[in-house]
């Protein structure tokens with residue numbers, strides 16, 4: 001029987017809405033055999049996820065989604081199958097957490113300047129772990145400033161908008177090296193999510209491969225077959241393995257754990273190397 005893999009999803013440890021154990025249970029109910037929980041810059045959900053996975057017979061791969069900066073943009077690199085106690089990994093994530101905290105305060109200050117008081121406290125109250133822009137978006141919805149999360153990003157939080165704070169995340173080679181030194185595999189995720197030209201995306205993929213990156217997310221939720229094939233071609237072109245991930249954050253109509261994730265023929269699956 002072919003296994004169902006989902007190697008990219010989030011819990012309340014970052015900006016997901018289900019606890020790590022609830023994510024694992026939902027994955028199990030959706031028929032996922034192999035799951036990686038990949039919270040933003042945090043591995044503090046992995047222990048809880050592992051207990052739940054052991055109880056249910058789901059294979060859990062250690063995961064994390066590291067925020068990096070490339071050409072002045074935030075680019076996400078997933079690490080899979082690393083040693084979660086490795087000092088290089090825990091040190092990098094401690095630095096990233098400090099940057100995230102500092103940035104969260106600065107976003108709060110910018111929101112105060114446009115008339116939204118106490119937004120840091122509001123966003124923090126909605127967060128179990130890291131305070132992300134998604135928590136700010138949810139707070140802005142809660143107080144009626146915007147109708148939905150997407151509007152919050154469009155109006156305040158996206159790059160170039162009034163309350164955007166430039167990221168100081170680590171660079172891509174640092175993320176790749178720390179993932180590899182801690183025994184894991186680096187994956188460039190959701191390459192088509194960035195508002196970049198195809199030419200710039202291919203430059204990003206080439207840089208990632210040149211710096212030693214190993215795999216690229218080829219299969220995700222809500223893709224067209226053409227997009228999936230394009231990503232497969234780009235991965236093959238650069239000698240990258242292919243990964244699959246829903247990027248699940250919360251139950252909704254469009255994104256589900258393990259849903260329609262598969263690799264086109266000819267792409268080397270990342271799990272062959274895990």
Ligand code: AMP
Pocket residue numbers: 015040067131132133134137149150153154249
């Ligand atoms: P951060 O890591 O704090 O910069 O937050 C980024 C997170 O915000 C992403 O991982 C997404 O989950 C979420 N996000 C980004 N853009 C949007 C958007 N337009 N609408 C809803 N959520 C978004």
Ligand code: MN
Pocket residue numbers: 010015040134249
């Ligand atoms: Mn997110």
Ligand code: MN
Pocket residue numbers: 065076189190
């Ligand atoms: Mn991401």
Ligand code: MN
Pocket residue numbers: 008009010065247
């Ligand atoms: Mn993600």
